[in-house]
Amino acid sequence: xxxxxxxxxxxxxxxILLALIAGAVVIILxxxxxxxxxxxxxxxxxxxxxxxxxxGSVNGLVDTVVAATPLILVGLSVALCFKAGxxxxxxxxxxxxxxxxxxxxxxxxxxxxxxxxxPVAILAGLxxxxxxxxxxxxxxxFTGAHxxxxxxxxxxxxxxxxxxxxxxxxxxxxASFARSADVGNAAIPIIFNQGTGHExxxxxxxxxxxxxxxxxxxxRSTLGFEIRTVGANPxxxxxxxxxxxxxxxxxxTVGGLLAGLAxxxxxxxxxxxxxxxxSTNVGFxxxxxxxxxxxxxxxxxxxxxxxxxxxxxxxxxxxxxxxPVQMIDLLQGLILFFxxxxxxxxxxxxxxxxxxxxxxxxxxxxxxxxxTTTAP
Amino acid sequence: xxxxxxxxxxxxxxxQLVDYLINVLTVNGALILALSAPLALGAMCGVxxxxxxxxxxxxEGMMLAAAFSGWYVASIVGQAIPADPxxxxxxxxxxxxxxxxxxxxxxxxxxVHAWLCITVRADQIISGTIINIVAFGxxxxxxxxxSQGSQPSGGKFQPFDPPQWLMDLPFVGWLxxxxxxxxxxxxxxxxxxxVLQVLLFRTRWGLRTRAVGEHPKAAETVGINVxxxxxxxxxxxxxxxxxxxxxxxxxxxxxxxxxMTNGRGYIALAALIFGRWHPVGALGAALLFAASGALGTAxxxxxxxxxxxxxxxxxxEQFFSALPYIVTIIVLAGVVxxxxxxxxxxxxxxxxxxx
Numbered sequence: 001x002x003x004x005x006x007x008x009x010x011x012x013x014x015x016i017l018l019a020l021i022a023g024a025v026v027i028i029l030x031x032x033x034x035x036x037x038x039x040x041x042x043x044x045x046x047x048x049x050x051x052x053x054x055x056g057s058v059n060g061l062v063d064t065v066v067a068a069t070p071l072i073l074v075g076l077s078v079a080l081c082f083k084a085g086x087x088x089x090x091x092x093x094x095x096x097x098x099x100x101x102x103x104x105x106x107x108x109x110x111x112x113x114x115x116x117x118x119p120v121a122i123l124a125g126l127x128x129x130x131x132x133x134x135x136x137x138x139x140x141x142f143t144g145a146h147x148x149x150x151x152x153x154x155x156x157x158x159x160x161x162x163x164x165x166x167x168x169x170x171x172x173x174x175a176s177f178a179r180s181a182d183v184g185n186a187a188i189p190i191i192f193n194q195g196t197g198h199e200x201x202x203x204x205x206x207x208x209x210x211x212x213x214x215x216x217x218x219x220r221s222t223l224g225f226e227i228r229t230v231g232a233n234p235x236x237x238x239x240x241x242x243x244x245x246x247x248x249x250x251x252x253t254v255g256g257l258l259a260g261l262a263x264x265x266x267x268x269x270x271x272x273x274x275x276x277x278x279s280t281n282v283g284f285x286x287x288x289x290x291x292x293x294x295x296x297x298x299x300x301x302x303x304x305x306x307x308x309x310x311x312x313x314x315x316x317x318x319x320x321x322x323x324p325v326q327m328i329d330l331l332q333g334l335i336l337f338f339x340x341x342x343x344x345x346x347x348x349x350x351x352x353x354x355x356x357x358x359x360x361x362x363x364x365x366x367x368x369x370x371x372t373t374t375a376p
Numbered sequence: 377x378x379x380x381x382x383x384x385x386x387x388x389x390x391x392q393l394v395d396y397l398i399n400v401l402t403v404n405g406a407l408i409l410a411l412s413a414p415l416a417l418g419a420m421c422g423v424x425x426x427x428x429x430x431x432x433x434x435x436e437g438m439m440l441a442a443a444f445s446g447w448y449v450a451s452i453v454g455q456a457i458p459a460d461p462x463x464x465x466x467x468x469x470x471x472x473x474x475x476x477x478x479x480x481x482x483x484x485x486x487x488v489h490a491w492l493c494i495t496v497r498a499d500q501i502i503s504g505t506i507i508n509i510v511a512f513g514x515x516x517x518x519x520x521x522x523s524q525g526s527q528p529s530g531g532k533f534q535p536f537d538p539p540q541w542l543m544d545l546p547f548v549g550w551l552x553x554x555x556x557x558x559x560x561x562x563x564x565x566x567x568x569x570x571v572l573q574v575l576l577f578r579t580r581w582g583l584r585t586r587a588v589g590e591h592p593k594a595a596e597t598v599g600i601n602v603x604x605x606x607x608x609x610x611x612x613x614x615x616x617x618x619x620x621x622x623x624x625x626x627x628x629x630x631x632x633x634x635x636m637t638n639g640r641g642y643i644a645l646a647a648l649i650f651g652r653w654h655p656v657g658a659l660g661a662a663l664l665f666a667a668s669g670a671l672g673t674a675x676x677x678x679x680x681x682x683x684x685x686x687x688x689x690x691x692x693e694q695f696f697s698a699l700p701y702i703v704t705i706i707v708l709a710g711v712v713x714x715x716x717x718x719x720x721x722x723x724x725x726x727x728x729x730x731x
């Protein structure tokens with residue numbers, strides 16, 4: 001048991017460490033431009049500012065959890081799909097559809113009693129996300145169209161749908177820029193606010209409820225067993241009498257549901273309206289979150305919090321150390337690189353323990369070409 | 377010339393639409409070809425990869441990084457060696473070295489992709505995602521740092537100036553304008569697509585590449601070095617992505633903005649699929665996608681008169697922008713003509729142990 005936990009933690013920890021070192025090299029090399037002179041200690045100032053900004057104060061902690069909430073939910077979506085041998089790059093689109101639907105329904109219910117408005121608006125976003133996840137699931141199940149390509153395409157379609165809705169039917173008249181109306185009473189109640197602009201909504205509890213549910217679904221239910229079997233070996237699953245088509249559709253739908261939920265609570269809890277150009281990278285960050293946790297739903301909570309902390313600490317990093325916030329994107333990419341290049345990491349740290357990757361990923365690549373294994 | 381038919385019921389509207397389409401496409405021909413260049417170049421990078429069995433969704437990141445390095449290197453060289461634009465495409469040493477830097481960046485990222493996909497046998501989609509994220513983060517980081525000192529532009533290529541009488545020819549004049557009134561990178565796209573098409577389907581290298589992409593084991597048994605061929609193809613594919621990146625900052629525009637490729641690498645992926653993994657097909661798809669965008673804009677700015685205009689302006693502009701993505705899904709799903717990737721696309725190759 002102890003060996004298993006060590007194996008599960010060794011690779012992510014090593015990958016993060018190497019990413020921080022590689023990031024430090026970039027920071028040192030660019031220090032003459034940042035501070036005007038060569039400064040080999042700049043990485044220390046940078047990283048300590050991130051930690052201080054995210055964990056050093058109550059406000060920082062609040063920002064961390066708020067930033068981690070969508071990351072964990074979409075990360076769960078990606079992780080769940082990984083377990084079924086599916087690569088959901090569509091978190092972005094599902095998130096946007098959930099967000100814009102919740103914004104529209106929320107605005108329509110802005111004067112209804114909160115006890116009605118909030119759940120209905122969340123539910124609407126969740127259903128929209130699920131429907132948007134169902135599309136690539138059904139396409140994969142019945143036509144063999146690979147979900148990686150279809151979800152990428154659907155991401156852009158979602159972007160244009162949002163742009164159309166918010167500049168058209170949902171546009172609030174009189175606003176200085178294209179945005180939907182305020183959600184009013186459909187706003188998720190704020191549970192923490194010290195009047196410093198750092199506030200937390202009730203929705204931050206949702207990831208901590210959703211993650212155990214997904215874990216239970218995957219490891220304690222018959223359905224989860226079937227999902228994992230399809231992910232590990234679709235042919236074996238079919239021989240055992242399972243229905244890969246149904247499972248693929250169901251998994252993508254639940255994945256879309258989680259991402260749609262994330263979009264809904266982000267709008268109802270943080271933004272309170274939908275802008276036409278909603279800038280988010282959550283769908284891609286969620287891939288790092290899921291892989292860092294090796295697609296384990298409970299692990300996703302921790303990896304989501306870690307990436308959330310990096311996001312929350314970024315502003316202070318830019319102010320104190322002068323390092324642009326884009327450093328966070330670079331660090332995330334580097335973490336993903338070292339997680340993937342595991343043979344390199346193993347050599348550096350002499351890790352002999354097995355595991356570290358997500359084994360189900362083997363099925364993802366295998367089904368991309370013409371030789372589809374899930375299509376009957 | 378179709379005007380007499382405009383008043384015929386029903387048919388008249390269709391004729392009006394055709395007339396309007398022809399008008400939009402001929403007037404905007406040059407712009408459409410220019411906008412299709414990065415899509416076609418990205419798709420050609422994809423052809424090189426996927427025909428030999430390696431999925432590449434990192435085209436977006438490769439083009440973005442190449443756009444940045446091309447712009448930055450051209451800027452530095454431009455300051456070091458100031459030169460007046462020459463007669464040929466307004467080329468300066470700065471621009472030429474910039475293009476080389478962009479191609480070098482494409483090659484470099486392709487080496488990373490090849491190593492992760494072929495040697496590490498990592499998931500190829502994750503490898504592409506890494507390239508996209510790192511390229512976005514690194515170029516954004518560097519751009520913010522450098523623009524504090526407001527880096528001057530290294531300039532851009534000038535479009536070729538074809539003789540006026542050629543462009544005034546009836547019926548075909550617009551075609552000359554479309555193809556000739558272009559910067560060097562855009563103009564090279566048509567040639568590159570045809571050359572790659574011939575190489576892929578008429579040479580020994582092409583046959584081997586396609587064999588490796590369809591059935592690597594069979595290819596290996598007849599003596600083709602699968603690993604080496606895949607490395608070679610993936611890395612050389614980076615040239616196209618690099619050139620596609622250079623288009624953004626040295627041919628079409630002359631400055632760099634964070635995230636300026638703006639999903640064009642993904643549309644390139646769509647063009648690749650829509651063009652059924654053929655270079656010329658991909659160029660056709662890229663032209664179609666660019667035309668769709670141009671049509672959406674034209675309807676907003678200069679709508680046709682009458683009923684047809686009312687109908688067309690009632691379609692949201694976003695629909696035309698989303699059309700390439702919708703069409704790609706439809707084609708991939710096999711609803712209208714099936715598009716099937718090479719059979720071994722996405723599968724890591726493991727050589728069987730020699731005993």
